[in-house]
Amino acid sequence: MLKREPASIIAFAQKNGGLIKDVDKLVDSYPRVPITVDCVIFGFDENELKVLLIRSDIEMYKGKWSLLGDFAADNEELDDSAYRILKQRTGMSNVYLDQVRAFSNPKRHPGGRVITIAYCSLLNIQHHELKIHDNELHWHSYHSIKEMAFDHKQILETCYHWLQKRIQEHPLGFNLLPDKFSLRELQNLYEAILGVTLDRRNFRKKFASMKLLIDTGEVEEDVPHRPGKLYIFNFEKYEKNKRKWTGIDF
Amino acid sequence: MLKREPASIIAFAQKNGGLIKDVDKLVDSYPRVPITVDCVIFGFDENELKVLLIRSDIEMYKGKWSLLGDFAADNEELDDSAYRILKQRTGMSNVYLDQVRAFSNPKRHPGGRVITIAYCSLLNIQHHELKIHDNELHWHSYHSIKEMAFDHKQILETCYHWLQKRIQEHPLGFNLLPDKFSLRELQNLYEAILGVTLDRRNFRKKFASMKLLIDTGEVEEDVPHRPGKLYIFNFEKYEKNKRKWTGIDF
DNA sequence: GCAAAAGTGTTGTCCTTACACCCATGC
DNA sequence: GCATGGGTGTAAGGACAACACTTTTGC
Numbered sequence: 047m048l049k050r051e052p053a054s055i056i057a058f059a060q061k062n063g064g065l066i067k068d069v070d071k072l073v074d075s076y077p078r079v080p081i082t083v084d085c086v087i088f089g090f091d092e093n094e095l096k097v098l099l100i101r102s103d104i105e106m107y108k109g110k111w112s113l114l115g116d117f118a119a120d121n122e123e124l125d126d127s128a129y130r131i132l133k134q135r136t137g138m139s140n141v142y143l144d145q146v147r148a149f150s151n152p153k154r155h156p157g158g159r160v161i162t163i164a165y166c167s168l169l170n171i172q173h174h175e176l177k178i179h180d181n182e183l184h185w186h187s188y189h190s191i192k193e194m195a196f197d198h199k200q201i202l203e204t205c206y207h208w209l210q211k212r213i214q215e216h217p218l219g220f221n222l223l224p225d226k227f228s229l230r231e232l233q234n235l236y237e238a239i240l241g242v243t244l245d246r247r248n249f250r251k252k253f254a255s256m257k258l259l260i261d262t263g264e265v266e267e268d269v270p271h272r273p274g275k276l277y278i279f280n281f282e283k284y285e286k287n288k289r290k291w292t293g294i295d296f
Numbered sequence: 297m298l299k300r301e302p303a304s305i306i307a308f309a310q311k312n313g314g315l316i317k318d319v320d321k322l323v324d325s326y327p328r329v330p331i332t333v334d335c336v337i338f339g340f341d342e343n344e345l346k347v348l349l350i351r352s353d354i355e356m357y358k359g360k361w362s363l364l365g366d367f368a369a370d371n372e373e374l375d376d377s378a379y380r381i382l383k384q385r386t387g388m389s390n391v392y393l394d395q396v397r398a399f400s401n402p403k404r405h406p407g408g409r410v411i412t413i414a415y416c417s418l419l420n421i422q423h424h425e426l427k428i429h430d431n432e433l434h435w436h437s438y439h440s441i442k443e444m445a446f447d448h449k450q451i452l453e454t455c456y457h458w459l460q461k462r463i464q465e466h467p468l469g470f471n472l473l474p475d476k477f478s479l480r481e482l483q484n485l486y487e488a489i490l491g492v493t494l495d496r497r498n499f500r501k502k503f504a505s506m507k508l509l510i511d512t513g514e515v516e517e518d519v520p521h522r523p524g525k526l527y528i529f530n531f532e533k534y535e536k537n538k539r540k541w542t543g544i545d546f
Numbered sequence: 547g548c549a550a551a552a553g554t555g556t557t558g559t560c561c562t563t564a565c566a567c568c569c570a571t572g573c
Numbered sequence: 574g575c576a577t578g579g580g581t582g583t584a585a586g587g588a589c590a591a592c593a594c595t596t597t598t599g600c
């Protein structure tokens with residue numbers, strides 16, 4: 047098999063005698079790649095981390111579960127693609143959304159080379175009732191997911207690790223909870239995502255000392271035990287005091 | 297102006313009566329986008345963080361500095377593109393390299409929509425002598441860089457923040473130093489990248505307690521003061537003890 | 547009254563910070 | 574001998590981990 051040296055912009059510049067005037071021609075000379083965006087949408091319910099999946103549209107992956115994805119439309123910023131996909135598939139908007147990384151293995155799509163950019167979104171399952179049920183769209187317990195279409199299992203795992211890391215540095219967890227929540231719900235969420243058990247008193251002290259929770263004065267209802275206080279998250283205060291940190295720790 | 301609903305894979309599936317058999321046809325129906333990879337290559341010399349830049353090939357950016365970039369070749373994984381670009385432009389291989397994120401603003405390239413994936417590399421300026429000097433390739437002090445071609449300034453800043461964060465969680469700094477280094481060099485590097493001053497005794501205690509430095513028994517030479525001990529980094533031990541961390545801190 | 551979870555403080559340990567003096571070398 | 578950075582210890586304060594009992598509610 048012959049190994050071809052990949053073409054390059056250097057060659058283009060040389061052929062065009064140094065400075066490139068016609069940038070359109072330059073860009074036309076680039077190989078073009080189909081780009082998709084895949085959204086990993088996490089939710090939290092029944093003390094479990096959930097993820098929103100659909101049945102794959104592709105026959106060879108028949109029965110397999112798939113992330114919510116679509117190609118990036120012409121002249122669409124990728125963040126906008128991700129919001130559009132969320133909206134199209136779930137009817138939801140106003141959710142937390144962040145780019146995680148690109149997956150570019152040339153064999154990852156059976157139809158040819160497709161690069162996908164993974165996005166992670168977090169949303170509150172109660173708040174956002176699913177209005178669209180195409181392709182059996184529904185929530186799956188994260189830990190019960192085994193096989194998936196394409197390389198989506200790998201993407202899902204990457205996003206899960208991303209979430210584990212992020213939730214320890216930013217209060218993203220609040221995007222997964224109702225506006226008003228009890229400290230027990232908050233702790234359950236951290237335990238479920240991090241896969242650890244935490245000391246209740248220390249957990250409460252930690253959040254109390256951060257002063258990011260506002261006591262609503264309300265308490266839980268319809269619980270068969272002493273009701274917990276309900277809090278809301280002080281987003282404003284958090285935004286003002288974004289951490290500055292110079293510790294070194296590895 | 298008319299707002300067109302973007303096309304979508306959902307429409308394709310409906311038109312093809314549910315399950316998609318012909319995946320090649322599916323992928324053919326996707327819009328294709330030129331993809332480039334841009335490498336932000338950091339080095340450290342004379343107690344300063346440096347970055348490797350070239351003059352832009354593009355006439356409209358004449359005189360401006362540019363990251364080392366090129367388009368992604370056919371069927372090339374993006375990591376490989378980044379390694380290839382490094383090799384082509386600098387002659388270097390065996391460097392630290394990590395994907396940072398995609399930049400997809402439709403207006404970021406004057407020749408039309410081009411999505412770029414930014415990679416960050418760290419290397420030791422002494423070790424890797426530049427063998428290629430096309431486009432005035434050379435090291436710039438990070439803080440002296442003002443204007444750049446395209447959105448490269450923004451990409452550079454994103455990578456710098458990425459580096460600041462990563463260097464506190466992983467000992468990436470060692471990729472920027474010679475194999476044998478003194479504690480003063482190590483501290484200078486941290487101070488330069490983080491933009492802080494650190495207490496010398498505490499810094500040394502911190503690294504001593506991690507036991508990741510191996511005393512070579514050698515000392516600096518040709519310094520006009522008491523020579524410092526030279527250490528090498530214990531990569532093997534670091535790899536074994538990757539941190540497990542369950543603290544919450546924001 | 548019993549089941550179930552809410553709520554609450556203290557102590558010891560460890561990590562972080564702040565801080566000042568003598569030492570080895572080149573000139 | 575002087576200039577320059579190398580090398581070291583201690584004490585105080587803050588964060589974290591471990592640990593048990595009383596309270597409130599629904600049934």
